[in-house]
Amino acid sequence: MEHHVNELDVRAGVIAAIKAVAPEVDADKLAPARRLRDQVDLDSMDWLNVIVGLHERFGIDIAETDYARLGTLDSICSYVSEKSR
Amino acid sequence: MIEFKLPSLGSDMDEGTLVAWHVVPGQAVKKGDVIAVVETTKAAIDVECWHDGVVDRLVTEVGQKIPVGALMALLRAPGEAVSETGMPVGSAPPAAAPERPRSSPAARRRASELGIDLSTLRGTGDAGAITYEDVERAAPGAPAAAPVQAPVVSRAVEMRKSIAAAMSRSKREIPHYYLSETVPMRRALQWLLAANAERPIAARMLPAVLMLKAVALAVRDYPEMNGTFIDGAYRPAAAAHIGVAISLRQGGLVAPALHDVGAKNLDLLMRDLADLVKRCRAGSLRSSEMSDPTITVTNLGDQGVQAVFGVIYPPQVALVGFGRIVDRPWVEEGSLSVVPVMTATLAADHRVSDGHRGAMFLARLRDCLQQPEELDGAPRE
Secondary structure, eight states: OOSSOOHHHHHHHHHHHHHHHOTTOOGGGOOTTSBHHHHSOOOHHHHHHHHHHHHHHHOOOOOGGGGGGOSBHHHHHHHHHHHHO | OEEEEOOOOOTTOOEEEEEEESOOTTOEEOTTOEEEEEEOSSOEEEEEOOSOEEEEEEOSOTTOEEETTOEEEEEEOTTOOSOTTOOOTTTSOOSSOOSSOOBOHHHHHHHHHHTOOGGGOOOOSGGGOBOHHHHHHHSTTOSSOOTTHHHHHHHHHHHHHHHHHHHHHHHHHOOEEEEEEEEEOHHHHHHHHHHHHTSOGGGOOOHHHHHHHHHHHHHHHOGGGSEEEETTEEEEOSSOOEEEOEEOTTSOEEOOEETTGGGSOHHHHHHHHHHHHHHHHTTEEEHHHHHOOSEEEEEOGGGTOSOOOOOOOTTBOEEEEEOOOEEEEEEETTEEEEEEEEEEEEEEETTTOOHHHHHHHHHHHHHHTTOHHHHTSOOOO
């Protein structure tokens, strides 16, 4: 596992994880600072699948108690970068 | 000779198109084996065999549209002699068309010109046949989206019609009554958080499985909520095969059965639920999942709605709804605190049960969710 994870790679990976669950998402239209689940139709099963996708892509552990920190695309990317170091 | 007929695929589907046979004459089949795939407005259904036997003759042709109850194949029962026609096993030419879907000669020619494999396309022509236009759309550089787009659009329209028919029928025939109850969820959520902390992410469980298990346990004491009402008579079901209302990303709704919920522990329920949702959204379900629900649960809490007052899926007699889990001020033993609560609702058939029993059922459901550790145990005998 690389110690320094490139920011662009993180963003691309996060978007890929979201698109794997919600293929209709247009990444260009996602407001990165707005609540993600207000923009993308994700129920609890979908959200869990996104979390699992992030875990598998980046090899990080995501505690349920951290879900509150994953509200926006930006905050998810920050979290992933932080956990990947 | 056993007549294998297209089984019921749910009250809102009357017919389907045979897409493929998975067996050939002479092949032995067991109860539960998938013997064919039938396309309906909601999904490609894996049709399961209900008998042990040996396939004698395949009657329906690939691409043929047939109603529920139509004769699809003839099976020899175990021990039955070879077909009376005297033809030895295996010599009858299979009625099944080759794996390749039907296509027009123009389509085949164009596909060959473009180097496109026909078996990768979904036909929009008669009985699912691949047309010239389907091939053109699949050509590299073609402006339209992937070939499946055309059939998905028409399937969405057809699905809407099926849902409309079933829901209209339900409201015409079933005298619904509605009850609602507020369910404190603190203990359930705390238990779940602790249980999930002990599990890898891939085995994490959703609150939904607690709710489903609680419904399965509650109907044991209130069998008038779990069964079917057909031809004026109610038949309670022996087990809780819970129809899970799943919305499809391209629009539409399916509520296939999660079988035998009462007999499964929560980890197994979570795996089965995740698998069901995945296959449902991929448009691939089993016929027993379409025909077996004995009660349906709809969980719209994720959509942010407080309570759902649903429409019962005939021939079932009840629908349980769960709304959003939200923090509320709550009084327990005289003192005020903030507790996550959820509104559970019951829509029930007044021909089969009365509000009194419905109320007791909801109370039982609420009580089950106060003891989450009981939900994970082996079923009480």
